[in-house]
Amino acid sequence: MNRFTTSWGTFELARFPQDPRDRLRAWDASDDYLLQHLAEAGAEPAGPVVVLGDRWGALATALAGLRPVQITDSFLTQRATAANLARNGIAPDAVELRSVLDPPPPRIDVLLVRVPKSLALLEDQLRRLAPGVHAGTVVVGTGMVTEIHTSTLKLFERILGPTRTSLARRKARLIFCAPDPATAPAPGDWPRRYPLPDDAGIVAGRTVTSHAGIFSAERLDIGTRLFLRHLPRHHGARRVVDLGCGNGVVGTAAALADPAAEVTFIDESFAAVASAEATFRENLGPERAAEFLVADGLSDAAPGSVDLVLNNPPFHSHQATTAATAHRMFRDSRRALRSGGELWVIGNRHLGYHVALRRLFGGCEVVASDPKFVILRAVKR
Ligand SMILES: C[S@@+](CC[C@H](N)C(=O)[O-])C[C@H]1O[C@@H](n2cnc3c(N)ncnc32)[C@H](O)[C@@H]1O
Structure with missing residues (x-):
């Protein structure tokens, strides 16, 4: 204080x-x-x-x-x-x-x-x-x-x-x-929409909606694009969390990949969660079950309640030292996951997320990487 x-x-x-x-x-x-x-x-x-x-x-x-x-x-x-x-x-x-x-x-x-x-x-x-x-x-x-x-x-x-x-x-x-x-200014033109590129995995060619100021509001982030290309297909997970969902492109991809998945979209930005809801509804219709939560990550999630967490953690923010936010997200994910549940993380190589994941989960594996980014998978034992 x-x-x-x-x-x-x-x-x-x-x-x-x-x-x-x-x-x-x-x-x-x-x-x-x-x-x-x-x-x-x-x-x-x-x-x-x-x-x-x-x-x-x-x-x-x-x-x-x-x-x-x-x-x-x-x-x-x-x-x-x-x-x-x-x-x-x-x-x-x-x-x-x-x-x-x-x-x-x-x-x-x-x-x-x-x-x-x-x-x-x-x-x-x-x-x-x-x-x-x-x-x-x-x-x-x-x-x-x-x-x-x-x-x-x-x-x-x-x-x-x-x-x-x-x-x-x-x-x-x-x-x-x-x-x-x-x-007398004109009203703004947000939220805006853009189509996803052809190499964006299962969501290629689909459209996302973004409110002003959210991450990746004008175009797909290159790290997210790599993540989308390597997300698990037919993952069989029912309770999926898109943690730090931004415009919801990752969770929308997970829902499209498996009709049984119920995705919870979580972000601490009100504009991000509203964007995720618009993106999801446009691509999966009004009936598909999903939850949209403005929250501090998974800090309030019931232990053992989640099968799969997909996470592109924040890497620059006014909100705190950023490594601290990412590490908190990993810790809370571990608590929220059921035994055998998985956390998938995309990050810039230099951030060294594998060190934190190994310490917390007792191990992690590289799913895919390119010269800049790495996708890691950690399983709760
Ligand atoms: C790198 S962006 C990823 C957005 C989206 N998943 C994507 O890949 O395009 C990280 C997101 O985490 C959110 N965030 C930051 N701190 C958070 C917290 N404590 N709880 C939940 N979300 C948070 C940010 O608002 C941002 O939308």
Whole structure:
């Protein structure tokens, strides 16, 4: 846990899941800069305050007195926010948690944006929120200087109105945007669809749907493509999990490969799970049984409840040191698998997933590989 001293008070904060060595802070200089600016600006907002893109709930927790609406694509962010409110004795309903796909508030008087990594997600969100923004809305963005580009500023300018930036302070920068109602942006064109290439195994030529900002939203990832070409056919597994499902292409392939398979699609991104559901339904119809879960991997799965886990773990993310997420996914998969059940993992060679799998499962074998990627299979004994 770490202490965040701001102009709005001092707060004990932690990430979710909590960093066991407590080294990673749940806030950064850009959160601090934004909070300081708001306190100096002084004006108490009359109406709804929206916080978009808060990473671990530092902004929502510090501003809980304003009863903000937090909008995020991340289930981990929501869990972190709820835990941080509780840690600081703040009632859970002080912050309204909404996902990026929930309807946005009809009126917004203050819009605070922690700039997300994905420009597509930012664009989609600004377009969704724009109808609630009016000439008097205070719009302030924040991010580290490495995260704010000319394209970021142009986006605010194009969708909301004239935009400028602050001086950098401790490598963070603010974005000030003066909404111009005459801008009246068109709604976004997400979710988008694309056809899969001919060498994508059983799903070749089929179409996937992706909401803004998810992994591989515009084209198939090359690692996923290798995975699709080597997935088990007629695997005979009934309870299959597509762990970290993104747009659901892997789980959809597993369902097509075996009519008896019931696939559970899991991702911590709300947009990913909605994409997976759209992809699955388009390719398998309305009747085929499947489950779609926004969750922290398999952390809540019943032990021994799964026959086959298919996993392309996250390898870059704002959410945590990434190896830690992948290793947690492997550990939780082992617990969720029945004896004899299998975990199939695709990863970049240099990530060395075989070491973790051997340690956890007592062994693993290489199913296929190319110069960049390797597919590993581990069996629960
Ligand atoms: C490398 S992508 C793979 C997506 C998809 N399976 C594919 O191959 O195109 C990893 C996915 O894991 C998800 N993810 C990251 N952390 C997670 C967690 N703790 N629980 C569930 N999903 C997570 C990310 O949102 C992302 O969609």
